Amino acid sequence: MTQEYRTDTYEQPGAPGLAVSGLRENAARYALIPLRIFLGVTFVYAGLDKLTDSGFFAAAGSGSIGEMMRAVRDSSAIPALVDLALKNPAGFGYAIAFGELAVGLATLVGMLARLAAFGGALISLSLWLTVSWQSNPYYYGNDLAYLMAWLPLVLAGAPMFSLDAMRASRRRRTR
Structure with missing residues (x-):
């Protein structure tokens, strides 16, 4: 049994200028939203x-950044x-x-979603190369997984429900 998808094109509500055709294309537009929410909430927390x-x-002292850095330095x-x-653990x-x-x-x-994702990827990369590097096997360290999770947002940005999308929409309307 095959599933049929709509192939007609229509304007996406809430995102003027984005034409959507079919269920797959519609789902693709929203695919990064759960990732954005997860990474955003996690990094704010x-x-x-x-x-x-x-x-x-x-x-x-116990739980300090200085103590953690000294513990992972050689590995x-x-x-x-x-x-x-x-040199400046507090800084x-x-x-x-x-x-x-x-x-x-x-x-x-x-807001500036690709730049923010790039910053998140850099933070994750630096933590992976320092704090999580000694994790064996590698998949026990979570910083590598965070680095990989940031990459789709570096590439795609935030095309839906974002200040970037609103700004792009406004620019299209003024042209």
Whole structure:
């Protein structure tokens, strides 16, 4: 039994200028929304979690960024990157926390979505090469999976339900 799909074209409600034809094409337009929500919420949560944990920004002590960096230094792929973070653990911790927060918020609202996704990919890459590198087998480390999850958003941006889509729609209407 074959399933029939609509092949007529119509204007997508809520996204003027986007013609949709058929169920598959319609589903493809919405496919990245769950990924955007998951990554956005996760990165906002990660940033806020770091910013509200007073012990995280300490140079030493249980749960601190300094202690974590010292623990992974010899097993990381790029020890020089860890050494750089250890020069100012609190500064590195704040950079990661505010970076995660900015990336998460921009991803959720779809503002400069490709740039935000690129930032998320860079954060995930840096954490994979430092903190998660020693995970064996590799699939136990979650930072590589986050890096791969950011790549579709780097390529596609946020074409639906985003400030980027609203801005593009406005530009099309003014032409």
